[in-house]
Amino acid sequence: MDMFQLTRARDVADAVRAAAAARTAQQGADIRYLAGGTTLVDLMKLNVERPRHVIDISRLPLDRIEATADGGLRIGAMVRNADLAQDPRVKRDYQVLSQALLAGASAQLRNMATTGGNLLQRTRCVYFRDTAQPCNKREPGTGCSAIGGFNRTQAILGTSEHCIASNPSDMNVALMALQAGITIQGSGGERSVPIGDFYTLPGDTPQREHVLEPGDLITAVTLPAPAAGTRSVYLKLRDRASYEFALASAAVVLGMRDGKATHVRVALGGVGTRPWRSLEAEAVLLGNPPDDATLRRAGEAALADARPQPGNAFKVELSKRCLAQAVRLAVAADDAAAG
Numbered sequence: 101m102d103m104f105q106l107t108r109a110r111d112v113a114d115a116v117r118a119a120a121a122a123r124t125a126q127q128g129a130d131i132r133y134l135a136g137g138t139t140l141v142d143l144m145k146l147n148v149e150r151p152r153h154v155i156d157i158s159r160l161p162l163d164r165i166e167a168t169a170d171g172g173l174r175i176g177a178m179v180r181n182a183d184l185a186q187d188p189r190v191k192r193d194y195q196v197l198s199q200a201l202l203a204g205a206s207a208q209l210r211n212m213a214t215t216g217g218n219l220l221q222r223t224r225c226v227y228f229r230d231t232a233q234p235c236n237k238r239e240p241g242t243g244c245s246a247i248g249g250f251n252r253t254q255a256i257l258g259t260s261e262h263c264i265a266s267n268p269s270d271m272n273v274a275l276m277a278l279q280a281g282i283t284i285q286g287s288g289g290e291r292s293v294p295i296g297d298f299y300t301l302p303g304d305t306p307q308r309e310h311v312l313e314p315g316d317l318i319t320a321v322t323l324p325a326p327a328a329g330t331r332s333v334y335l336k337l338r339d340r341a342s343y344e345f346a347l348a349s350a351a352v353v354l355g356m357r358d359g360k361a362t363h364v365r366v367a368l369g370g371v372g373t374r375p376w377r378s379l380e381a382e383a384v385l386l387g388n389p390p391d392d393a394t395l396r397r398a399g400e401a402a403l404a405d406a407r408p409q410p411g412n413a414f415k416v417e418l419s420k421r422c423l424a425q426a427v428r429l430a431v432a433a434d435d436a437a438a439g
C-alpha cells in the first residue's frame with residue numbers, strides 16, 4: 101500500500117479546511133475522512149482506495165442524539181450504529197431504523213460503524229473490490245465486469261450500461277422511508293440535503309455516488325417527527341441470518357384507519373443502485389386495505405422498471421414478496437398496538 105499521512109481533526113472547521121484541498125470527494129479521492137474505518141480501511145487494504153491524506157474525525161463532538169424542536173431527532177454523524185439502534189427514542193418512534201441497523205453486519209462492526217460512514221459505505225460488487233478486474237466505478241472507462249459476469253447480488257433498479265452495483269446499506273433504506281435529512285458542513289457553510297436527493301444514479305459516471313464535494317463533512321442526520329399513529333418495519337432477506345448483506349429488503353412506515361392505509365412510505369434495499377424509495381408502491385397502497393391483491397399490485401408497481409441480469413432475475417419476485425410481507429408485519433404491529 102502507498103504511504104499516507106494521518107492527522108486528527110481538532111474541530112469541524114479544521115477537518116473541512118483540510119479536506120477541501122481534495123480533487124474530488126468521490127471514488128479515488130486523495131483526501132479521505134476516517135470515522136469507524138470499517139469501509140475505508142478495508143478498501144485501503146485492497147488498494148481500491150489510496151488516499152494520500154487521511155483525516156481522523158473520530159474525536160469530533162458529533163456523537164450525540166438530540167431531540168429537535170419539531171419533535172424529531174438530530175443524530176450526530178459519529179453516533180455509532182450500535183448506540184443508535186438501542187436509543188430508546190429510536191426504538192419507540194423509529195422502529196424501522198433500529199431494526200435496519202440491527203440487521204446489519206455484526207455486533208462488533210456496529211460498535212465501530214458510524215452514522216456518517218454508513219451513509220457512504222461502498223458497494224460489495226466483487227469486481228469493484230478486485231483491482232485485477234475492469235470496473236467503471238473504480239477505474240472509469242475500463243468496463244463493467246458484472247454485466248455478463250457474476251451478478252447475483254447486483255441491482256435491478258436504477259442500473260445503467262456502465263454499472264449495475266447495488267447499494268448495500270440497511271440503514272439507508274430505513275432513512276429513505278423516514279425521509280431523513282443530511283446536514284453537511286462544507287467550505288461554503290452548512291446545508292441540508294433530503295436523503296432522496298443525496299445519492300446519484302450511476303448513469304455514465306458510476307464513480308460518482310452522491311452529491312458531496314471536496315471538504316464536505318456530514319455532521320448529522322435529522323429525522324422528522326414520526327407521523328402520528330404510524331408503525332414501521334424493516335424486513336431483510338439474505339443468504340444467512342446474520343453477517344450478510346440484503347438480497348432484498350423493505351422499509352415500511354404505515355398508518356391505518358378503518359382498515360385502510362392513511363400514511364405510507366416504502367423503500368427497498370438490495371435491489372437499487374441507491375437506496376430505493378418507491379413512490380409507485382406508496383401510490384397503490386395509500387387509501388386501500390392492504391389485502392393480498394393490493395400488496396401484489398404494489399409490488400408490481402415498485403418493480404415495473406426492473407432491469408435484471410440472468411444471475412439476479414430472482415430478485416424481482418423476491419423483492420415483491422419482501423415488500424408484501426413487510427407491509428403485513430407493519431399492519432400486525434398496528435393491530436397489536438391498538439390492543
Ligand SMILES: Cc1cc2nc3c(=O)[nH]c(=O)nc-3n(C[C@H](O)[C@H](O)[C@H](O)COP(=O)(O)OP(=O)(O)OC[C@H]3O[C@@H](n4cnc5c(N)ncnc54)[C@H](O)[C@@H]3O)c2cc1C
Binds near residue numbers: 220271
Ligand atoms: C464484514 C462486513 C459486513 C457488513 N455487513 C453490513 C450489512 O449487513 N449491512 C450494512 O448496512 N452494512 C454492512 N457493513 C458495512 C458497515 O455498515 C459500514 O462499513 C459502516 O457503516 C461504515 O461506517 P464507518 O464509520 O466505519 O465508515 P468509514 O469506513 O470510516 O468511512 C466510510 C466512508 O465514509 C466517509 N466518511 C465517514 N464519515 C464521514 C463524514 N462524517 N462525512 C463525510 N464523509 C465521511 C469516509 O471517508 C469513507 O469514504 C458491513 C461491513 C463489513 C466490513
Ligand code: SF4
Binds near residue numbers: 234236246
Ligand atoms: S457493477 Fe459497477 S462496481 Fe461492479 S464491476 Fe460493474 S462498474 Fe464496477
